[in-house]
Amino acid sequence: MSILAIGSxxxxxxxxxxxxxxxxxxxAATYFSLAASYFTDVRVVGVxxxxxxxxxxxxxxxxxVDTRGIEHAKGKTFRWGGQxxxxxxxxxxxxxxxxxxENFHPQIPPEYKDSEVLFLGNNxxxxxxxxRRELSAIKLTGGDTMNxxxxxxxxxxxxxxxxxxxxxxxxxxxKMLANESNLPRAAQKVLAMGxxxxxxxxxxxxxxxFFREGAFxxxxxxxxxxxxxxxxxxxxTGAGDSFAGGFMGYIGSQENLNREVIKRALFYGGVxxxxxxxxxxxxxxxxxxxxxxxxxxxxxxxxxxxx
Amino acid sequence: MSILAIGSxxxxxxxxxxxxxxxxxxxAATYFSLAASYFTDVRVVGVxxxxxxxxxxxxxxxxxVDTRGIEHAKGKTFRWGGQxxxxxxxxxxxxxxxxxxENFHPQIPPEYKDSEVLFLGNNxxxxxxxxRRELSAIKLTGGDTMNxxxxxxxxxxxxxxxxxxxxxxxxxxxKMLANESNLPRAAQKVLAMGxxxxxxxxxxxxxxxFFREGAFxxxxxxxxxxxxxxxxxxxxTGAGDSFAGGFMGYIGSQENLNREVIKRALFYGGVxxxxxxxxxxxxxxxxxxxxxxxxxxxxxxxxxxxx
Numbered sequence: 001m002s003i004l005a006i007g008s009x010x011x012x013x014x015x016x017x018x019x020x021x022x023x024x025x026x027x028a029a030t031y032f033s034l035a036a037s038y039f040t041d042v043r044v045v046g047v048x049x050x051x052x053x054x055x056x057x058x059x060x061x062x063x064x065v066d067t068r069g070i071e072h073a074k075g076k077t078f079r080w081g082g083q084x085x086x087x088x089x090x091x092x093x094x095x096x097x098x099x100x101x102e103n104f105h106p107q108i109p110p111e112y113k114d115s116e117v118l119f120l121g122n123n124x125x126x127x128x129x130x131x132r133r134e135l136s137a138i139k140l141t142g143g144d145t146m147n148x149x150x151x152x153x154x155x156x157x158x159x160x161x162x163x164x165x166x167x168x169x170x171x172x173x174x175k176m177l178a179n180e181s182n183l184p185r186a187a188q189k190v191l192a193m194g195x196x197x198x199x200x201x202x203x204x205x206x207x208x209x210f211f212r213e214g215a216f217x218x219x220x221x222x223x224x225x226x227x228x229x230x231x232x233x234x235x236x237t238g239a240g241d242s243f244a245g246g247f248m249g250y251i252g253s254q255e256n257l258n259r260e261v262i263k264r265a266l267f268y269g270g271v272x273x274x275x276x277x278x279x280x281x282x283x284x285x286x287x288x289x290x291x292x293x294x295x296x297x298x299x300x301x302x303x304x305x306x307x
Numbered sequence: 308m309s310i311l312a313i314g315s316x317x318x319x320x321x322x323x324x325x326x327x328x329x330x331x332x333x334x335a336a337t338y339f340s341l342a343a344s345y346f347t348d349v350r351v352v353g354v355x356x357x358x359x360x361x362x363x364x365x366x367x368x369x370x371x372v373d374t375r376g377i378e379h380a381k382g383k384t385f386r387w388g389g390q391x392x393x394x395x396x397x398x399x400x401x402x403x404x405x406x407x408x409e410n411f412h413p414q415i416p417p418e419y420k421d422s423e424v425l426f427l428g429n430n431x432x433x434x435x436x437x438x439r440r441e442l443s444a445i446k447l448t449g450g451d452t453m454n455x456x457x458x459x460x461x462x463x464x465x466x467x468x469x470x471x472x473x474x475x476x477x478x479x480x481x482k483m484l485a486n487e488s489n490l491p492r493a494a495q496k497v498l499a500m501g502x503x504x505x506x507x508x509x510x511x512x513x514x515x516x517f518f519r520e521g522a523f524x525x526x527x528x529x530x531x532x533x534x535x536x537x538x539x540x541x542x543x544t545g546a547g548d549s550f551a552g553g554f555m556g557y558i559g560s561q562e563n564l565n566r567e568v569i570k571r572a573l574f575y576g577g578v579x580x581x582x583x584x585x586x587x588x589x590x591x592x593x594x595x596x597x598x599x600x601x602x603x604x605x606x607x608x609x610x611x612x613x614x
Contacts, residue, residue, distance in 0.1 A: 182395065184537060204490065224513075224533045224611050229515060306567070
């Protein structure tokens with residue numbers, strides 16, 4: 001199944017203990033699309049400015065990502081600067097320039113209307129909801145959000161959550177959304193808001209998926225996938241979006257959605273996140289091979305597998 | 308193999324969002340011994356005061372823990388008070404009264420001298436080292452320490468680490484000991500200080516074991532076990548010591564130490580930690596059955612197991 005990914009395309013300035021990078025291609029939709037492209041066909045919808053060149057677009061095209069949904073607007077592309085000098089697990093934002101992203105009204109090209117899997121990258125929940133409603137062939141919607149929308153657009157977010165099948169957020173976002181400090185209880189409260197499944201990303205500790213009772217016909221027991229203990233994290237930017245890309249990409253590559261597929265998808269999410277952090281920006285995600293990915297999947301499996 | 312556990316025996320005052328408990332039996336040696344008692348013979352060395360009654364000792368005796376190594380001293384038993392009202396993952400200490408524990412000089416009863424597995428509960432590293440040197444039949448030593456000793460007795464701790472085969476500490480302790488914020492790199496630095504293996508306890512995210520190259524003849528790839536997402540954590544006190552008890556207890560119950568045994572031990576550690584937090588103090592650890600424990604082991608296995 002083809003995946004339609006919608007979200008930010010950006011240029012990032014990044015500082016980590018391993019070094020610095022400026023004006024590197026980033027954004028949720030970029031990381032997601034590259035990661036998912038190793039599993040299935042990916043179509044992307046986003047907006048860029050005049051500083052986004054054919055060379056930038058080729059990064060996606062080389063991975064066979066369909067870029068017809070990228071809108072070229074007047075002005076500059078979304079820019080973000082952040083650093084992880086004190087803490088690799090949390091970015092300290094230096095600046096955010098929304099630029100053309102500020103007035104982004106996603107246009108879905110007609111050629112994308114038959115998409116069956118949708119990923120709603122972090123964005124205003126009203127925009128996320130509008131995109132979902134516009135697409136009638138969608139069988140599965142994954143989505144992300146963040147603290148900012150939980151606080152400032154809570155009512156709109158609640159509406160959009162009813163349209164999302166699998167929500168993917170981190171521990172802090174889940175606790176804030178549920179107003180509950182115990183994670184499994186927070187998960188149950190979030191599931192009661194609409195999603196059938198909730199993936200909580202724990203950063204270096206992996207991720208857990210919680211299910212609403214009866215969701216996908218596979219029972220409600222949670223499942224947990226590890227993250228790889230990585231000695232050399234060069235740049236954590238995009239790890240969560242790459243996780244989402246691996247997770248949704250693997251699901252999109254399978255005919256049926258069952259518990260085993262979702263479990264493997266969670267592992268593939270971790271795999272793609274682990275590759276993303278090995279180099280600055282999207283560099284590592286541009287040049288992988290499926291055998292490399294599957295070899296690392298086996299490493300992840302061994303990491304928690306009992307005979 | 309019999310396990311000799313040495314460490315604190317205490318009375319705790321605990322406040323959590325689920326309620327309060329006062330003067331409940333606690334201490335690292337108590338939690339460890341009860342948890343390990345479901346797997347193998349356990350002998351305990353510790354010190355108590357005149358407020359420690361036969362009824363308290365019976366909690367251990369009922370689990371067939373050999374209590375001949377408990378020294379009864381004049382004065383009061385070690386007392387600790389803490390709360391988890393804001394954060395279930397970290398205790399806020401209200402008071403610590405060392406009492407008889409302050410001048411504790413562990414005496415090993417002659418009947419214990421043939422012990423083959425040793426657990427050195429958190430204590431001054433010089434005392435831990437002295438105990439280890441006194442015992443000649445030991446095949447495997449597990450040990451714990453804490454930030455206080457890392458700061459105030461670092462040189463002594465470094466000596467003792469050379470006597471410990473498997474060190475069990477949490478993320479913060481590992482990072483402080485290694486002076487390194489990246490966890491896998493911190494693990495490598497700690498392993499270079501002496502231990503053949505390092506278990507890093509991640510609280511609600513489980514635990515990872517790292518191996519020195521060639522340790523136990525089983526290669527150096529880390530292994531990670533999950534923790535159970537628990538909606539009702541009544542009292543986190545003793546979870547880490549119960550983890551250590553399950554981990555060392557299972558190892559003590561096996562004839563050979565190989566990778567599969569260590570992996571299962573890490574899961575059993577998580578299992579015993581998950582039981583410990585279900586009730587205040589040691590209550591839940593007093594009344595378990597091995598079938599209950601093995602059923603939960605299967606739940607842990609299912610939590611991360613791919614077909």
